[in-house]
Amino acid sequence: MSSLETLNMSHNMLSSVDSIPLQFADTIDLRSNLLQGSLPIPAISTRFFFISHNNLSEEIPSSICNLTSLIMLDLATNNLGGEIPKCFGNITSLQVLDMHHNNLSGNIPTTFSNGSSLSSLNFHGNKLEGNIPQSLTNCKELQVLDLGNNNLNDTFPMWLGALPNLLVLSLRSNKLHGPIRTSRIENMFPELRIMDLSYNAFSGNLPSSLFQHMKAMRTIDPSMEAPTYGGFTYYQDSITVATKGSDREIVRILYLxxxxxxxxxxxxxQIPSIVGDLIAVRILNLSHNGFQGHIPPSFGDLSSVESLDLSGNQLSGEIPQQLASLTSLSFLNLSHNHLQGCIPQGPQFHTFESNSYEGNDGLRGFPVSKSCSDARVLDTNDTVSELDDEKSNSEFQRDFWKGALMGYGSGLCIGLSIIYFMISTGKPIWLARIIVELEHKIMMGMRKKQRRQRNYRRRNNHF
Structure with a gap:
């Protein structure tokens, strides 16, 4: 066999490549098999080598750097260990270097040189340590940089903002720390569409200058397409993002x-209000920080946002009414803040459940309680009820004293008559007893009548 342009044996159950002619192919695709052991090295003329989703182990041999014509190398989702060969930075033809989800350790190579063609660099999900190498600024064609889920220990690499074509920056789940400082770069992150800095230890205020020049996030461009590396369609970039409360792997991310x-x-x-200018943003997650102040009303301009998570902060004030105009919003989490007032009402807000707002004792309205208008009606009804009670009590007191005075007056008249009669006759004791009994019966009858009248009025007030 003298030459073979493409060898595609992917998605099979191969456990060995000993009998496969790797030395004669320009493109070798062995993805999704059962290959074990060390990484096989193809011929020096190989330009595209795909061997991801196998069970390869051991270290990556440095002899792979002899493939000076290599354009794409996909070693993702294996068990490769050891350090990344430093010579990778010297392969100027290399456009895609994907080693995500392995057991690689040590530092990221620092030898990326001028003239590099690197467009996609994915080391996600390894055990890499140390700093983010500043030699990456030599990779002017870099579009995707995913260093997430490692043990990198560094500050925010603001100098990456000078890369003119960078579309994706994922640094999530590392040990990055410190404030994000302002920069003198005039055109910073102009093409960036995905920025994931989650699960680190960044601190301090969030500078407005970070978002000032993100032109790609300020414009909705439906014509944007995923890149094809030299017209080659085998490889597609992917990245894991947190959307709508869960992690999701996104393929062909660059235009979706x-x-x-x-x-x-x-x-x-405070959350910089300039974030509201990034109208192309679909997922905005600022949760579990220490942000204070109000939710910027400018967030009402985020017409494309589908997932908005501001939970676990110290935000206060009311939810801006402008958010009710976000017709694309399908996930909202404002829980565990200090928000208060009425929840905005609108087509999208009617779809959110109470857990979107839990931990904000000052919020009212659907779905956490009756609507704010019902609450005002309830308050009015309570006031009317209190006035009715006061009126009823007043009437009761007036009737009580009227009855008491009537009883007192009647008793006084009867008593004077008895005294007069006794004085004039001398010994009419029998008559006095009769009159006293009569007085007692009259008083008891008047009290029963007054009691019946009060019960009647109370029943009428109740109904």
Whole structure:
């Protein structure tokens, strides 16, 4: 066999490549098999090598750097260990280097040189340590940089903002720390569409300058397409993002999603209102920080946002009424803040359940309680009821004293008559007894009548 342009044996149950002619192919695709052991090395002329989703182990041999014509190398989702060969940075033809979901350790190579063609670099889900190498600024063609789920220990690499074509930046779940400082870069992150800094230890105020030049997030461009590397369609970029409360792997991300995820850090201060200018954002997650102040009313301009998570902060004030105009919003989480007042009402807000607002004792309205208008009617009814009670009590007191005076007056007249009669006759004791008994019967009858009248009025007031 003298030459073979493409060898595609992917999605089979191969456990070995000993009998496969790897030395004669320009493109080798062995993805999704049962290959074990060390990484096989193809011929020096191989340009596209795909061997992801196998069970390869051991270290990556440095001899792979002899493939100086290599354009794409996909080693993702294996059990490869050890350090990443530093010589990868010297392969200037390399456009895609994907090693995500392995057991690689040590530092990221620092040897990325001028003239690099690297467009996609994915080291997500390894055990890499140390700093983010500043030599990545030499990769002017870089579009996707995913260093998430490692043990990197560094501050925010603001210098990455100078990369003119960077579309995706994922640094989630590392040990990155400190404030995000302002930069003098005039055109910072102009093409960025996905920024994921979640699950780190970034702190301090969030500078408005970080979002000032994000032109791609300020414009809705339905014509944007995922890149094809030299017209090659085998490889598609993917990234894991948190959307609508759960993690999701997104394939062909570059034109489907626009994401800002700064969740689970130590940011504080107010949320910059300039974030509301990023109208192309579909997922905005600022949860589990220390943000204070009000929710910016400018968030009502985020016409494309589908998932908005501001939970677990110290936000106060009312929910801006402008949010009710977000017709694309399908997930909202404002729980565990200090928000108060009436929840805005609108087509989308009617779909959110009470757990979107839990932990905000000052919020009223659907779905956490009766609507704010019903609450005002209830307050009015309570006031009317109190006035009726007061009126009833007043009438009762007036009737009581009227009856008492009547009884007192009647008793006084009868008593004077008895005294007069006794004085004039001398010894009419029998008559005095009769009159006293008569007086007692009259008083008891008047009291029963007054009691019946009061009960009658109370029943009428109740109904």
């Amino acid at each position: 999603y626009t994401v800002i995820d700064l969740s689970s850090n130590k940011f504080r201060g």
